Amino acid sequence: MIDGLESALERAEEELRSTVFPAEKVMQDLYNDRMAARARPPSRNRRGLTKKQVPGAAARCRDPGRAEELLRNLLKAGDDRSSRVVDSSAAADRFYPDRVREGGEGESMARRAVAARLLTEDAARGGRFKRRSCLFVSSRRDEGAWEATLVNGGWIAVDPSTKAGTEGRKFSATNGARSARGGGASSEPLVLTAADERIVRRLECLAMGDAWKDDVDGMRDEKALEVDVREALRGLVPALPAGATEALIGMGLWSEETAEEERAGNARRRVEPWSPELLDAARSLALYEGERRGALAAKCYGPEKRGASKVNGKWRDDLEGRTDLSSLPCVCVDAPRTSFRDDALGIRLRSSTGRKVDKAASKWEILVHVCDVSDVYFDEQFQSLREAAEGRGLSRYDLPLGPLHLLPPPALKALSLATNEERTPNRCVTLWAYVDKRTGKLLEAGLERTAIAPPRALSFADATRLLEGDVTEVPRTLSNAKAVLSVVERNLSLWSRRHRLRNEAARKREKRLATKEQVSSGRLRHVSIEMHVAVIWGPPRIYSSSHRRNNFVEQVSNAVAASGGETFQRSRGHLMVDSSLDLYAHAVGTLMKRAKQPIPRAAGSGEERGGRLGTAPLRRYIDGIAQRQALSALCDYGRPLSLKECRKASKIASQASDKIDNLRSSKHAPLARSHNSKNLQSHTSALHSLACHLASRNWREVKAVSTGHNNEVVVLGAGARAKCKGVKGMLKSGEHVLVRVDEIRPETGILDVSLVSTQPMKRI
Numbered sequence: 001m002i003d004g005l006e007s008a009l010e011r012a013e014e015e016l017r018s019t020v021f022p023a024e025k026v027m028q029d030l031y032n033d034r035m036a037a038r039a040r041p042p043s044r045n046r047r048g049l050t051k052k053q054v055p056g057a058a059a060r061c062r063d064p065g066r067a068e069e070l071l072r073n074l075l076k077a078g079d080d081r082s083s084r085v086v087d088s089s090a091a092a093d094r095f096y097p098d099r100v101r102e103g104g105e106g107e108s109m110a111r112r113a114v115a116a117r118l119l120t121e122d123a124a125r126g127g128r129f130k131r132r133s134c135l136f137v138s139s140r141r142d143e144g145a146w147e148a149t150l151v152n153g154g155w156i157a158v159d160p161s162t163k164a165g166t167e168g169r170k171f172s173a174t175n176g177a178r179s180a181r182g183g184g185a186s187s188e189p190l191v192l193t194a195a196d197e198r199i200v201r202r203l204e205c206l207a208m209g210d211a212w213k214d215d216v217d218g219m220r221d222e223k224a225l226e227v228d229v230r231e232a233l234r235g236l237v238p239a240l241p242a243g244a245t246e247a248l249i250g251m252g253l254w255s256e257e258t259a260e261e262e263r264a265g266n267a268r269r270r271v272e273p274w275s276p277e278l279l280d281a282a283r284s285l286a287l288y289e290g291e292r293r294g295a296l297a298a299k300c301y302g303p304e305k306r307g308a309s310k311v312n313g314k315w316r317d318d319l320e321g322r323t324d325l326s327s328l329p330c331v332c333v334d335a336p337r338t339s340f341r342d343d344a345l346g347i348r349l350r351s352s353t354g355r356k357v358d359k360a361a362s363k364w365e366i367l368v369h370v371c372d373v374s375d376v377y378f379d380e381q382f383q384s385l386r387e388a389a390e391g392r393g394l395s396r397y398d399l400p401l402g403p404l405h406l407l408p409p410p411a412l413k414a415l416s417l418a419t420n421e422e423r424t425p426n427r428c429v430t431l432w433a434y435v436d437k438r439t440g441k442l443l444e445a446g447l448e449r450t451a452i453a454p455p456r457a458l459s460f461a462d463a464t465r466l467l468e469g470d471v472t473e474v475p476r477t478l479s480n481a482k483a484v485l486s487v488v489e490r491n492l493s494l495w496s497r498r499h500r501l502r503n504e505a506a507r508k509r510e511k512r513l514a515t516k517e518q519v520s521s522g523r524l525r526h527v528s529i530e531m532h533v534a535v536i537w538g539p540p541r542i543y544s545s546s547h548r549r550n551n552f553v554e555q556v557s558n559a560v561a562a563s564g565g566e567t568f569q570r571s572r573g574h575l576m577v578d579s580s581l582d583l584y585a586h587a588v589g590t591l592m593k594r595a596k597q598p599i600p601r602a603a604g605s606g607e608e609r610g611g612r613l614g615t616a617p618l619r620r621y622i623d624g625i626a627q628r629q630a631l632s633a634l635c636d637y638g639r640p641l642s643l644k645e646c647r648k649a650s651k652i653a654s655q656a657s658d659k660i661d662n663l664r665s666s667k668h669a670p671l672a673r674s675h676n677s678k679n680l681q682s683h684t685s686a687l688h689s690l691a692c693h694l695a696s697r698n699w700r701e702v703k704a705v706s707t708g709h710n711n712e713v714v715v716l717g718a719g720a721r722a723k724c725k726g727v728k729g730m731l732k733s734g735e736h737v738l739v740r741v742d743e744i745r746p747e748t749g750i751l752d753v754s755l756v757s758t759q760p761m762k763r764i
Helices: 002-018 023-039 051-059 064-076 088-095 105-125 160-180 194-207 227-236 242-250 276-301 303-307 374-378 380-392 409-415 460-468 476-502 504-520 522-537 546-562 572-594 621-634 643-659 677-695
Strands: 129-132 135-142 145-151 154-157 255-260 267-272 323-325 330-334 343-349 364-371 426-435 442-452 456-459 701-706 712-715 721-725 736-745 750-757
Touching (some): 160 194, 160 227, 276 409, 343 426, 343 476, 364 476, 380 643, 426 476, 442 621, 456 460, 460 572, 677 701, 677 736
Antiparallel strands (some): 255 267
């Protein structure tokens, strides 16, 4: 009997090692199911006992102390039929889903033994489950025999906070040993669980200087960190951010290169936030894209183009089935320091397409180009890069020590638009839109794969100057750019105005942006500067010298600008680009609905919120997936994703966003929403400004405007943010209120305000 059980146990262990369901994944799924069952409400036919009701129920029993202990243990197991408890039988069903009824009793017992051992190991490490013994209830003697009533034991799923803490400790123990051994590209492959992946993403942000503390007198408040990250830091990272960097390099997730300093001759260390394998894959993609770009250049601008065959405006055999737009000028408007540009604007005569032209409507088609990243999401050769994009989810540009990109920089450079270069075509996914110049109505739109000319790169300020005619003499190199911008802005402004009138989500988004602009506009900054001047120099009427006052205003303005506070701008250049991306998202979404294809969207960016769709594939993973789906559904390029696959992509994007959130929401942490030192500095500066303003007055009531987020208001003139107390319901975005400052402590970042009046106030 024993020999038979031993052999069955060996076979069960071998089956588990060869199964397609890894043990770690099964354990996590089992834990998730138990926690989901815990969150479900009890059956309608019965009402669960609450903790407050336990003492009263136990008092009616013969032994109240024993009864209360028993009831509390039962509540821990779950008030819905012990929903948090799992036994070896349930675990074996998960580990061996296709073999539950195979074999005899010995085989079944062996599988249960393997499952019990895995649960025991997890309990010993303090992971997802912990051991729960059987509970004695009562006993009685019946016809000479004793009968005992027991509550079955097993393993109980621990609370998420406990689980997160133990996951952090396990991560530090496992990967700390690997780092000590110098684990890297040459050592055994690193296998990360879902919990490890989350901790790694948060460590990456910390390594890039992400603020993880409420900095009060240089002291760190570790309670502001998520539990898993805090526990990992205690056992793994000696100091931040250098310690996190060393840990990531030691695990082989980041890489370092040593370059010789030209002047000093000393070795200079250079750290890349990517593993060596991913950097190699990115360089391979860059070589691949370079070869394709060179082939396109030869066919777009070389002698081969003269002999190519043209079908409906498309050079199908020569340009990978793309429409040749290399002869049309286009413009790329972005921030001056943008490294990787992913969108451009252009125009095209509708008559050149062969489509019907309504002369009264317009003779132009608006072209919105977005860089084509389909190689990453279609080609299995670059699967590792696609998985890297899944892990990052989105790029972060708000970190003090540099950005964390969605993909390695060599890959981003290869996929981004090449600007201001001669005879260098770009592969794009282009939306063409035919807008009625009289009403702004979108008459017709479509999506196509294109090869476009290198766009003229302009900053938002340059584009605004061209549109407003501030340039006295437009250089010849910018004449085409100005013509393109004029036509595009005229049509897009009409469409945007009509879209806001007919679309509630667009109106809400416009209101949110207008409020954001008002909060951080130069007008409010100027009022803040006037506050400093009034406090220090007195009211304007007592100035002895207007020149002296203006000079001081200029000095304070320069100081505020140097403090790192950046304003949210909406110049004509900004508005034009925003409208073009809104048009792209709206038109592509409408075309996808007509094609009856599912649309992958991230949480909070749905159509009801006016969210974008496929407009930033170099910065957001979900936009790359959306572009792939649009190409499949609208351009017959590749297999379209199913509804299940789209939902999975949306879930991955949401989880990736959660992974990089290091700070917990806490009412005791007033600066928890500030994700970097620049925001912390700006918040502190705003509180000092408000404190100076209040010190010069005999009352503490100030005007404020609501941001539309959880009753948060911004004090006009100072820019200080706080949650408004005493509000019945929710404040609307942009609503002007009068608040009273109850407490302000700039040194600790505390500002408490309460509502006085919601009557519309006169705007400053």
